[in-house]
Amino acid sequence: MYISLKNLQKHLNKIVTLRGWIYNFRSSGSIMFLQLRDGTGFIQAILNKSDIDEKKWIEAQKISLETSLELTGKLTMHPKNKNEFEVQIKNFKIYQIPKDDYPISKKEHGPEFLLDNRHLWLRSRRQWAIQRIRDTLIRATYEWMHNNNFTKIDSPILTPSACEGTTTLFGVKYFDLGKAYLSQSGQLYLEAAIASWGKVYDFGPVFRAEKSKTRRHLTEFWMMDAEMAFIEHEENLKIQENLISFMIKKVLVENQEELKILERDPEPLKKIKPPFYRITHQEAIKKLQKLGSKTRETEDLGGEDETIITKQYDKPLFVEKYPAQVKSFYMKRNPKNPSLVLCADLLAPEGYGEIIGGSQREDNYDELIKRIKENNLPLENFKWYLDLRRYGSIPHSGFGFGLERIVAWLCGLTHVRETIPFPRLINRLNP
Secondary structure: OOOOHHHHHHHHEEEEEEEEEEEEEEEEOOOEEEEEEEEOOEEEEEHHHOOOOOOHHHHHOOOOOEEEEEEEEEEOOOOOOOEEEEEEEEEEEEHHHOOOOOOOOOOOHHHHHHHHOOOHHHOHHHHHHHHHHHHHHHHHHHHHHOOOOEEEEOOEEEEOOOOOOOOOOOOEOOOOOEEEEEEEHHHHHHHHHHHOOOOHHHHEEEEEOOOOOOOOOOOEEEEEEEEEEHHHHHHHHHHHHHHHHHHHHHHHHHHHHHHOOOOOOOOHHHHHOOOOOEEHHHHHHHHHHHOOOOOOOOOOHHHHHHHHOOOOOOEEEEEEOEHHHHHHEEEOOOOOOOOEEEEEEEEEEEOOOEEEEEEOOOOOHHHHHHHHHHHHHHHHHHHHHHHHHOOOOOOOEEEEEEEEHHHHHHHHHOOOOHHHOOOEOOOOOOO
């Protein structure tokens, strides 16, 4: 019976059948050492000439990188590593021998070559490990949300307007109704849902047409947005730190092998527990200026600022209460200082920067109209959004995390392009 490499323990010293691909191999005279992967894990399989007939041995000499096959043999412990299994092959069946030499070899390849061959690069152990950690983070998000009484609401990808203006959005012709935009966030729609379900979230692809080439930006990425009725600024931050801590704990429990493949030291991640550090935007600017930044108190933090300041901390850092002029129209003003908004960006340590943006939302109808006009946004497009403040308005808050940035941080990656199976960049649409 065929078994997966994920479920080997109970089959020790038994005959097993495995299916997969050869990702590495070597031959030493009458013995072949085949490295097999099946999607759930990796194993070494040993083929001894004396264990098969001559015809099969000749067939085995045709095996090359990425040959797909089925192996049958005895499962044993690795003689030098008691934490690993290996298979002593008794028989095999080849599904396909590649028609050409596999283009991704052991030699060093540049990032452009690897991205051109992304459909094949995904087969590497490193990429396998990254996507497994990504999967854990997605599952952990759903689990935490379900356990904390959030309802998943699917917001539209095609929208008539934007959360923060349309200058960085992809516009598309929408039949006879004019122009539509690919969503950059489901936030506004989730705000509509809280009056029915209280705490809601969505999780899906979003799009930004920024012409940015930084290591933190993608054109298409995955975001989880959450909105919560009767939640104000302070409680919003506590919810975020509890969620992130839960997600990291899941990775530490479930992905030790993947972290090892990535050579990611897990010790810094073990420190990620509430409460997180917290400073105001004004305090952050003062710290940055002492560290050489020229960013002023009236300006947003740039990517380089985030890198500099997060290298000073061993846990995530909330930077809160930004100047209203650099933040979105829907953020509620700080009653103690109306020039600031009740918002916070959560910055990951080790230089990784922003992973979450969130705020308390403006719940006053007249104030929201004023903000829309101040930002020169088309009032007509926001009539339905204003209705949410006309009928049963309440204090509420929300936040959104960028999945790829969290993956990059936990995996110790220098660029987000490795965090998603098929990255979309301003200069890349293929494969």
